[in-house]
Amino acid sequence: MAQIIGTPHQQDMGGLDMFESVERLFVKQEFAAMELCGIEAKNRYRICTDKPENEGGTQTMYVGESGEACERICCSACRSYTLTLYKGRDTSGTPALTFEKTFHCPMMPWPILLYPGTWPFVCPIMCCAMAKPPEMAVREGSTLLGTIMDPPGPLFCCKMDSIIMNASGNQILHVGPKSMCSCGMCCPCCGEEKVPVTRDGTEVATITRTALSCEEVCGKMNRFEIDFRGLRDLTEKKLIIAAAFLLDTQYWDQKG
Template structure:
């Protein structure tokens, strides 16, 4: 005797991109690669055209895991005149894509004056980055005008300060790394951004930089995203020599 068929009440659920395990059980799409890593390396690609002409080109970066595997690609979008006349204070958009070439993060920087004289106009003349994931705001990185060590404040999507980045008093160390501390609202260190020394040849002839980022265990992915964005702001503010 045939059994009666039961109606299907649940629709089949498809596999989302950021749920696909590619190797070793690791999620390699979307923001999945950031979930379990406690450090990443950001490598700026050297532009041959920039070396030959001296003209600032759109920056490109590789975002790599602790083992050196590429997790994301970051590319600046800006126009030539903006880079030529505004240099390191230029406005730009930056898209960060995963291994499926899908944009997982977007960064927007508006044109704003930079320098000690602009500290008198705080907060109207300071540097700022807006960060979004999937067209939704994740937060903002904003420069805190100081006369001593550089400070960046990191805010979440609703404007609450969640982190602070503090740099050293001097940013021009020869033959040594430069470390920026990432602090929580209680002043405890929860991570770091280190600009790695790349050798005399690269440091002299190019403005391509490598950064090592470390995170405390259990740090939220959104905070890691904001720290990555803060690294790009640090690079263009302090290490772009035009």
């Protein structure tokens, strides 16, 4: 498999050269009051690089979502959206990266196939889901850095599983697979949810949703950490960050 060993983007990161020394990122989702009414709000995140925000960490980056309100409210995790990562504490900072997710049809839980009456409705959706799985493009300015995509498949198989591809479309990293039947997924207050990032079977990074408080669960305020484990390739670090946000919007935000 192809591997990125050096790119021009590593010379001028538009404010993100801090990644050369950063080993971990701590991400905290902001509270949105409309979430308490069951209405999906635009996701917003604060990122610290030294320690978690609730332990006195210093915010260095901010991520905000843009997209269609109707699609966000009605389609939730299936929606298309753009996340923009800014250097600084809010959207007034310098835009550094964009994560663009396409719309996709929902994958169906396999037990629903036990009921023949659902087949006329479920089967067409399954075909669409298999043909177009969730996909997120990662860009720095107008330059495509890579893509994160769930492996094609019609069924929701109780696991989180994504592949990371470089700009040429070659797979370079694998996120997961991770069971969705774990304690941390079923009850976010009870434990953390750790997802490995591997290259050829060797773990190179981890994405961890830490155990949440009752207040965070009710307010849908996820917290997760990205541990780069000494990874030095700046492009791969950016792709892993994008993969973490895809995990959050696809799985954790729906369970949180």
